[in-house]
Amino acid sequence: MSSVLEKALAIVELLVDHPMGLPVTTIAAVTEQPASGVHRTLQELARLGYVRQLQAGGDYALTIKLPALGLGFMGRAGITDVAQPVLDQLAADSGELIRLSVIDGERLIWVAVAQGATRGLRYDPGQEQGVVVHLASSAGGKAWLASMSDDEALACVGAQGLLRQAEGMGPNAPTSITLLLQQLAEARARGYATAVDSYIAGMAAMAVPVRYHGDGPVLGCLSIAGPAVRMTPERMAELAPRLQAAAGELGAAAAGTKYFQANVRAIDADAEDGRKSA
Known part of the structure; x- marks a missing residue:
């Protein structure tokens, strides 16, 4: 330093x-x-x-x-006002943990959460708001990567690291670029990304990107997570339409938030710079 x-x-x-x-x-x-x-x-x-x-x-x-400053920013930016009702409804429908992550520059950060499991076995980390998402091992990270070209995705993973340096990382976390690219291809074909015993042992999650107005730039990712014994492939397929609908609702509402408006302007400016330099 x-x-x-x-x-x-x-x-x-x-x-x-x-x-x-x-x-x-x-x-x-x-x-x-x-x-x-x-x-x-x-x-x-x-x-x-x-x-x-x-x-x-x-x-x-x-x-x-510092937390007060962060909460004040979130409120004035309009993120929580738009997102929380959608997250709460999806949590009630699914009975699982719902998380929203947003793109901040070249990082993906968890910003909002809703818990739908009220009793019994549940996944409830409780401390992930504000945490930078590890892209290669999480469902949200893979949903974002799958929205890119393979070259773009590998650049993001290379900057962050393929392996997450933390205790509790699941045994199924991808340990090779070949396996990660295979998982991204499967996510694109399936319509949602998954992470089973990957980010954390015993936990399974599915995620989709949140796009501005449904088909615009990716603003973040929305995920459903729960115990792997309950979040089976069949259960994920059943939940997929509701997850995708909620992501679409968030994308449509994003026009009303100052934060997402600024993000879209920055993305458009970067794209224009890229066209000029090409």
Whole structure:
């Protein structure tokens, strides 16, 4: 890390995963920064109201300021107002976990969720809003990749990494480009992407892209996830029409959100630049 900003953001991103706080020494070790520099950065972040020290000489944790800024942005951008009723209805219809991810530059990020399973066995991660989606191992990631050409998809996977560096990754996560391309071809033919024992062991999911006005640029992905014992191929085929209809509803409503309008303008500008340079 070279810039002061990059070092500060590395600390903030680490603390996002540790709401109970971390000591300076641990933060320094994980972010590979000198403890003295980390301490100075934390003091500055505390002055600005983004972190607090839990007690004198104790651990540092994020304050509510950063999450509040994020929620405020989501609300003013109109994403949750448009998406949540659709997600809630799909959750009620399917009885499973529904997640919406949106494209942010070259990343796919989970932003909204609805849980339809009210009892019994269920998949309920609870902490994935704001998390960058791992493309090769998740249904949402593969739905986005399948909307691209193979070359474009491989460029995205190459930038992020084929394998997800996290505990609990499922045994069926693709470990070769050949297998991933095969799964993308199957997703295109089937009309939805799947991930079974891939992103997390014991979990299965299906996903489709959300397109602006139904046939425009891809804005994000909508998925249904649940225990693999319940989310069988037959169950996924049964749920596919409802998932696709909900994605279409989101795509049609996207014109009413400032965030998606800005995304579409950026996509159109990139496409125009590409045509001019061709």
